[in-house]
Amino acid sequence: xxxxxxxxxxxxxxxxxxxxxxxxxxxxxxxxxxxxxxxxxxxxxxxxxxxxxxxxxxxxxxxxxxxxxxxxxxxxxxxxxxxxxxxxxxxxxxxxxxxxxxxxxxxxxxxx
Amino acid sequence: xxxxxxxxxxxxxxxxxxxxxxxxxxxxxxxxxxxxxxxxxxxxxxxxxxxxxxxxxxxxxxxxxxxxxxxxxxxxxxxxxxxxxxxxxxxxxxxxxxxxxxxxxxxxxxxxxx
Numbered sequence: 001x002x003x004x005x006x007x008x009x010x011x012x013x014x015x016x017x018x019x020x021x022x023x024x025x026x027x028x029x030x031x032x033x034x035x036x037x038x039x040x041x042x043x044x045x046x047x048x049x050x051x052x053x054x055x056x057x058x059x060x061x062x063x064x065x066x067x068x069x070x071x072x073x074x075x076x077x078x079x080x081x082x083x084x085x086x087x088x089x090x091x092x093x094x095x096x097x098x099x100x101x102x103x104x105x106x107x108x109x110x111x112x
Numbered sequence: 113x114x115x116x117x118x119x120x121x122x123x124x125x126x127x128x129x130x131x132x133x134x135x136x137x138x139x140x141x142x143x144x145x146x147x148x149x150x151x152x153x154x155x156x157x158x159x160x161x162x163x164x165x166x167x168x169x170x171x172x173x174x175x176x177x178x179x180x181x182x183x184x185x186x187x188x189x190x191x192x193x194x195x196x197x198x199x200x201x202x203x204x205x206x207x208x209x210x211x212x213x214x215x216x217x218x219x220x221x222x223x224x225x226x
Contacts, residue, residue: 035217042118042205043156043217088155098213099146102155 004091004103011109018079020106022072022089029091032065033100034074037086046074046087076108084110114140116208118218125196126226132192133221135206141186142208146215147179150203162189196225 003025012018024032029051035043049056049063049072056063062075072089089103115138125131135145143164148156160181161169168181178200180192189208193200201224207215 031213033215040220040222042116042219043207045214045216048214092213098144098209098215099158099161100207100215104155 004089004101006087006089006103006106008104009107009109011111012079014079014081014110014112016079018074018076018083018108018110020074020076020087020089020108022074022103024070024072024089024091024101024103026091026093026101027067027070028093031092032063032072033090033092034061034063035088035090035102037088037105039085043088079108079110081110081112084108114208114210114214114216116206116216116218118204118206118221120221121219122222122224124224124226127197128195130192130194131196131223132190133204133206133223135189135191135208135218137187137208137210137216140208140210142189142210143186144209145183145189146207146209147181147189147191148205148207150205150220152203156205159191193223196223198225201225 005023033048034046037043047058060077064073086105086107088105090100117136119134145162147159150156159174162181162183164183170176183189205220207217
């Protein structure tokens with residue numbers, strides 16, 4: 001079955017790194033995504049990783065994938081107040097019609 | 113980057129009326145669009161998959177006669193909430209899938225049924 005879990009809340013100081021974690025249960029994931037949602041807005045695609053990759057870096061964002069443990073993480077370097085939002089991981093499944101299964105979401109709060 | 117718009121951004125209506133929400137892919141064609149519902153402080157729940165030129169595929173528990181979906185063209189899908197009731201109040205988000213199978217999301221429509 002599909003079940004994607006995230007911790008609910010993370011608080012960091014401005015300038016520090018943030019690490020948001022995600023665990024999933026379906027081993028037939030093809031792509032794993034990270035989306036950002038600001039209050040009252042839709043979802044913004046931040047980055048994604050193909051399931052045969054271990055790491056992907058895109059400017060301040062680093063995605064790590066441990067397929068054996070079914071663990072995905074998003075590291076935001078030099079976190080800024082504008083990074084405060086809810087972050088969702090999502091997986092698409094082989095043969096699943098490219099439907100996305102979303103995690104529960106992690107609220108990131110960046111403090112001065 | 114790929115842009116998806118939704119209209120209206122918010123709507124307030126009386127119980128029993130029908131509300132139509134539009135989802136448009138502005139700079140790419142999307143044979144498949146998705147409709148989600150999000151309750152406060154919760155994740156997105158997939159309601160249905162909208163395919164251009166064919167009937168939508170609804171997720172289990174979603175009433176197809178209640179939530180009518182029409183994918184009229186490669187850039188437009190509409191969701192009509194028929195005979196809306198207060199429990200239909202929610203944040204409705206669409207997404208459009210590009211040729212690389214990446215989903216881009218609209219800004220959402222907040223529906224309040226009185």
